[in-house]
Amino acid sequence: MSLFRSTTTVRSQFRLLEYVDGALTRVLGPGRHRPRRRAEYELVLVADRIETVAPQEVPTSDGVSVRVSAAVRWGVDDPRAFEEATVDASAVVYLAVQVALRDALVGTPAEDAVHLARTGLAEQLTEAARAAGAEVGIGVRSVVIKDVLLPGELRAAYADLVAARTRGLAQLEAARAETAALRSLANGAKLLDEHPALARLRLVQALPPGSTVELG
Missing domain, CATH: 3.30.479.30 (Band 7 domain)
Known part of the structure; x- marks a missing residue:
């Protein structure tokens, strides 16, 4: 590129290469520069x-x-x-x-x-x-x-695998919850067997309001 103006301005995101007779003479950075005679210039964008x-x-x-x-x-x-x-x-x-x-x-x-x-x-x-x-x-x-x-078929297969794993985890959590509930019931039943008075109290608590209880 040849420049015929008295000065040229190079912006910060560019560099200006100056060639004289085909040989590089200067790399001009940001600022105002005065072109030389017989020089040709190449503008290079250096910004990312x-x-x-x-x-x-x-x-x-x-x-x-x-x-x-x-x-x-x-x-x-x-x-x-x-x-x-x-x-x-x-x-x-x-x-x-x-x-x-x-x-x-x-x-x-x-x-x-x-x-x-x-x-x-x-x-x-x-x-x-x-x-x-x-x-x-x-x-x-x-x-x-x-x-x-x-590939599409593999994506579908992996999606099915993830869904199966998710279902399996959900079933496992449900089984764990059921086991915990049964364990709690078993412990409660054992406690009532060992403490009859507690069993009678639990029975009274379970009766509807207004009910009467005859204790033998």
Whole structure:
């Protein structure tokens, strides 16, 4: 880009690369600058941005394909490398995340792959993305897992399994409550057997108001 104005202003989220005869001469930061003759300028956005990695189909050891998508937050740390190292620097990071995702999950059973993706995978992906980004001037701030999807039939099977577990827990709690109630009744009956006076008192308490009791 050639600038013909007497001055140009660079905002905080940009850097301006100055080239003279095709060679980089300066990286201009925020502020007002006076263009040089014969110089060409390239404006580079350095502010952080978020890029979504499309869902990746990862085969597991039990023959199931898990679909995992991620999001990468990154910014430009080295404007010159970002502009000169490759035609599309962000694609380098994008590819690194895809490869790291596949390497981390391939050969793992589907259930373990889902657990790993939701708990411990983001850190591995961030490390891989940072290593790749450093080569092209990109600083990767973080990588997060957005979605982990199983095939529809497996999702239905897991839903049935969760429902069955829930029903089983409910039945177990009901059985425990019934056992506790029976134990309480048994203890009460034993207490009444051992204390006849208490049994008569309990009988009197159970009679309707106005009833009379003949004690033998």
